[in-house]
Amino acid sequence: MTNILVVAPSWVGDCMLMQPMLLRLKQRFPDSRIDLLAPSWTVALLQQMPEVSDVIVNPFPHGALQLQARYRLGKQLRAKRYDAAYVLPNSFKSALLPLFACIPQRIGFIGEMRFGLLNDARQLDKVRLPLMVERFAQLAEAKNNDIQRPIPQPRLSVSEEKRRQVLDKLGLTLDRPVAIFCPGAEYGPAKRWPIPYFAELAQKLRERGYTVWLTGSAKDREVGEKIVALGNGLCRNLCGDTDLGEAIALLSCASLVVSNDSGLMHLAAALDRPLLALFGSSSPQFTPPLSDKAQVLKLDLPCSPCFKRECPLGHFNCMMQLPPSQVIQHIPPPTEKQI
Numbered sequence: 001m002t003n004i005l006v007v008a009p010s011w012v013g014d015c016m017l018m019q020p021m022l023l024r025l026k027q028r029f030p031d032s033r034i035d036l037l038a039p040s041w042t043v044a045l046l047q048q049m050p051e052v053s054d055v056i057v058n059p060f061p062h063g064a065l066q067l068q069a070r071y072r073l074g075k076q077l078r079a080k081r082y083d084a085a086y087v088l089p090n091s092f093k094s095a096l097l098p099l100f101a102c103i104p105q106r107i108g109f110i111g112e113m114r115f116g117l118l119n120d121a122r123q124l125d126k127v128r129l130p131l132m133v134e135r136f137a138q139l140a141e142a143k144n145n146d147i148q149r150p151i152p153q154p155r156l157s158v159s160e161e162k163r164r165q166v167l168d169k170l171g172l173t174l175d176r177p178v179a180i181f182c183p184g185a186e187y188g189p190a191k192r193w194p195i196p197y198f199a200e201l202a203q204k205l206r207e208r209g210y211t212v213w214l215t216g217s218a219k220d221r222e223v224g225e226k227i228v229a230l231g232n233g234l235c236r237n238l239c240g241d242t243d244l245g246e247a248i249a250l251l252s253c254a255s256l257v258v259s260n261d262s263g264l265m266h267l268a269a270a271l272d273r274p275l276l277a278l279f280g281s282s283s284p285q286f287t288p289p290l291s292d293k294a295q296v297l298k299l300d301l302p303c304s305p306c307f308k309r310e311c312p313l314g315h316f317n318c319m320m321q322l323p324p325s326q327v328i329q330h331i332p333p334p335t336e337k338q339i
Contacts, residue, residue, distance in 0.1 A: 002029040005077070005085045005103060007094050008038035008046070010062060011186070012244065012263030013287065015042045016270050017133045018088060019154040022051035024140035024147075025086075035080070037097065044245035045267070048156060065093060074100020086139050087118065107139055132287050153290045156270040158252040166249040170241065172213070174253060179210040182259035182268070183227065184220035184239070188309025190281035191260050193319050195223060199230035200324040201258065205331070206234065210256065213238055215247050215264065256331060261287065269294050276330055280318035281306050295330050297322060 004025060008015055015038065022034060035054045036046055046055045059073070060066055074097045083105060085098035090111030098106045099117050107120040114121060120143060129135045129147075133154070137147045167173070183198050185191035202212045212232065214224040218240030228235050242250065251257060251268050257275045259265040261282045268275045269289035277289045279298040283305040288296060298304075304318040311318075 002032040002084070003080060003082045004029070004032050004034045005056075005080075005082045005098065005101070006034060006036050007085065007087045007089060007097065007108075008036045008042065008058075009088050010039050010042075012042055012045060013266035014088075014132065015045055016154050016156075016263070016266040017287065017290070018136050019049055019051070019270075020133055020151050021086075021088075021136040021140045022049060023152060024137055026051050028140065035082075041244065044243055045156075045248065048245070048248070060093070067096070070096050071100045073097060074102075077101040088136060088139070090114075092117070109135070109139070130285055133290060154266070154270040155272070156248060156252075156267065158249050158271070162245075163249050163252055166242070166246045167253070169246075170238065170250075172236070172250075172253075176209060176211040177255035178253050179205045179212050179256040179258065180251060180254040180268075181212065181214045181227070182216055182257065182262055182264040183214060183223045184216040184264075185260040185262045186217075186219075187262075187282075190306070190308050190310050190316070190318075191262070192223075193260055193278045193280070193322070194316075195226045196230060197319075197322075197324050197327075198258075199227045199232055201327060202227060202232045202235050204324065204328050205256075206232075208331075212236070213250065215239060215242065215250055258327070265289055274332075276327060278319070278322065278327070280304065280316075280322075281308055281311070283307070297327060297330065 033053045034051055036052055037056045037058050038046055040057050043055050046052050078101050082103045085103040085106045087095050087108035090109055092112040092114055095114045095117035106118045108118045109124045110121045129138055137151050141147055181198055205212055212235040214237045216239040220239040224237035224239040228237050248267055252271050254273045257268040257273050259277055261279050265277050269291035272291055272293055275289055275294040277294055277296050284296045299318055299322055301318050
């Protein structure tokens with residue numbers, strides 16, 4: 001058996017985009033055991049991926065070196081006798097643990113002062129591999145080998161039992177088609193469609209026969225409350241009411257998902273739900289929703305994408321000039337009441 005450790009990304013969406021890489025590793029090493037080192041908030045997602053054997057929680061906060069603690073954890077991992085480690089983040093810190101764990105083969109892209117930490121360090125060709133999902137998939141190949149195309153789309157599935165359990169817990173029904181809004185974006189406000197626009201779109205969708213749910217983390221609860229307050233008293237604000245596994249189950253119920261460029265957007269795409277993905281400061285040329293049922297809505301402004309957390313020009317035109325009247329044109333009439 002081949003024992004593999006994958007040092008996973010920190011963002012939920014990036015973890016979803018990692019799945020085709022895990023699938024390729026399973027194809028190359030059918031008898032392998034694949035463990036992931038990942039932040040606690042991604043565990044519920046990673047445990048749903050059939051390629052994953054175990055998830056080891058990465059306890060280190062973003063930006064924290066904590067060298068002695070990393071050494072202690074690496075020393076503990078030596079007992080697992082990993083044959084290879086795949087380091088997906090490009091930071092110096094992320095490459096330390098496989099070295100401390102004495103993993104003989106340590107694979108990743110040349111990044112932040114990582115010479116010596118990785119012994120299979122690869123040069124990233126950003127032109128040949130513009131998509132993040134392609135870059136992750138490249139690491140699963142032997143050095144100098146091209147990725148296999150087409151890259152499979154990330155996929156998630158939710159059992160009917162899990163779906164019903166979550167609906168019952170939250171007191172929700174599927175007697176009308178469900179539109180789910182994902183109004184948050186952890187990276188920053190430059191990725192978030194304006195609250196009044198979500199509120200207006202919710203009203204228009206209710207007129208078309210949809211039930212509207214709002215989902216996200218506890219940090220998005222205030223945003224959800226503001227959307228409800230702007231004439232949407234019948235919308236259900238579920239932001240902060242679910243863990244990630246429950247949010248995935250809710251998304252699987254949707255006849256339509258409207259989302260900023262966020263982790264939940266990638267989960268909705270992996271669930272193959274009809275999706276409108278709203279892009280402003282970020283780029284669908286790098287991290288698009290990978291689903292045939294996804295539509296990307298974006299204005300091609302000279303200043304976009306800037307990849308900033310806040311609009312550096314102060315006008316936020318990349319989102320402000322994408323009004324609900326334009327978004328509603330891409331929404332078909334509801335045709336299904338439940339999944």
